[in-house]
Amino acid sequence: MSRIPLEKKVLSENDRIAGELRARFQNHEVLCLNLVSSPGAGKTTLLERTLDGFASGERVAVLTGDVQTDNDARRLARFGFAVKQITTGGACHLDARMVERALVDWRLEDLDLLLIENVGNLVCPAGYDLGEAAKIVVLSVTEGDDKPLKYPAIFFRADLLVLSKTDLLPYVPFDLATAKENALRIHPGIEIIEVCSMVQSGLESWRRWLDERRRTARGAPAAPVGRGRAGDR
Amino acid sequence: MHELSIANSILDTVRAEAARRPGARLTKVGLRVGELAGVDPDSLDFCFNVLVTGTEFAPLALEIETRPRRQRCPRCDRTFRVVEFDISCPDCGYLETRCIGGDELEVVYLELEEP
Numbered sequence: 428m429s430r431i432p433l434e435k436k437v438l439s440e441n442d443r444i445a446g447e448l449r450a451r452f453q454n455h456e457v458l459c460l461n462l463v464s465s466p467g468a469g470k471t472t473l474l475e476r477t478l479d480g481f482a483s484g485e486r487v488a489v490l491t492g493d494v495q496t497d498n499d500a501r502r503l504a505r506f507g508f509a510v511k512q513i514t515t516g517g518a519c520h521l522d523a524r525m526v527e528r529a530l531v532d533w534r535l536e537d538l539d540l541l542l543i544e545n546v547g548n549l550v551c552p553a554g555y556d557l558g559e560a561a562k563i564v565v566l567s568v569t570e571g572d573d574k575p576l577k578y579p580a581i582f583f584r585a586d587l588l589v590l591s592k593t594d595l596l597p598y599v600p601f602d603l604a605t606a607k608e609n610a611l612r613i614h615p616g617i618e619i620i621e622v623c624s625m626v627q628s629g630l631e632s633w634r635r636w637l638d639e640r641r642r643t644a645r646g647a648p649a650a651p652v653g654r655g656r657a658g659d660r
Numbered sequence: 661m662h663e664l665s666i667a668n669s670i671l672d673t674v675r676a677e678a679a680r681r682p683g684a685r686l687t688k689v690g691l692r693v694g695e696l697a698g699v700d701p702d703s704l705d706f707c708f709n710v711l712v713t714g715t716e717f718a719p720l721a722l723e724i725e726t727r728p729r730r731q732r733c734p735r736c737d738r739t740f741r742v743v744e745f746d747i748s749c750p751d752c753g754y755l756e757t758r759c760i761g762g763d764e765l766e767v768v769y770l771e772l773e774e775p
Contacts, residue, residue, distance in 0.1 A: 428772070429771070433677070434768060435766060554698045580698065
């Protein structure tokens, strides 16, 4: 009986495809962002406000994932930018293969920004790299300020926390300071902004964050700040 | 989360090594899985067995070594094990410590019997 040392990294098929997507996005200087949240936290509404704020020539496209329906794609298509629905049929998260397939008839050279709206789920999307430059986690004030502690993986891996529906703060027990403390405990470097998409407050901070990231994506070597696997990127 | 896909990748590695050693009988695969890898060892073992059953490799044992999350503090150079997601330095309290272990997912060794 002999033992052969190997010390070989194991990549799931998803990681392999995500790595290829990441390289393609970097080569074409496309900033790809992966928005994750529980169902109903406000991802689609935030994207609506975002697209509404872009000039018509903006080179942006959106992929939106849901288990069923193309409701979100219909909502987002109203702003005149390329939008595609990924219907998983059952999977509770998007994976790299779904994104790869969805991009087949789009030309990355025509894009600066690719926004991916993940399936509503705070658990599984944390484990599926889509090749994005950063994950953004949206947490609404109706969900509980201890959610970062309950769902550490996604808060750990996200670069940005968007606290949404802040207009409802007077009506819910959610404590902003506690939520921020909890998020920073799980991920000390996480950036945090507060928005209310319905009344359009906080959107300037969001747009500034986006602009800054887009500047970095143009011409800067790829080094996403998010917490993927060490040595992965 | 995606243990089946990972088990498949492990089996691909096994196949490649087996092809280099015709006639050898593979008996065990040694794996290193860090806490942060997001892999459930029991689930991985189950999926691996599902994939191996009925192939020329069965039976093939999977031995999994788990590794805890470890961080290093860039301020005072202390290394420590992470308990309950608290990555602050236990000595100086610095928050932005660096991961130095716990995210491994590697095939460490293969055990085999030569013909």
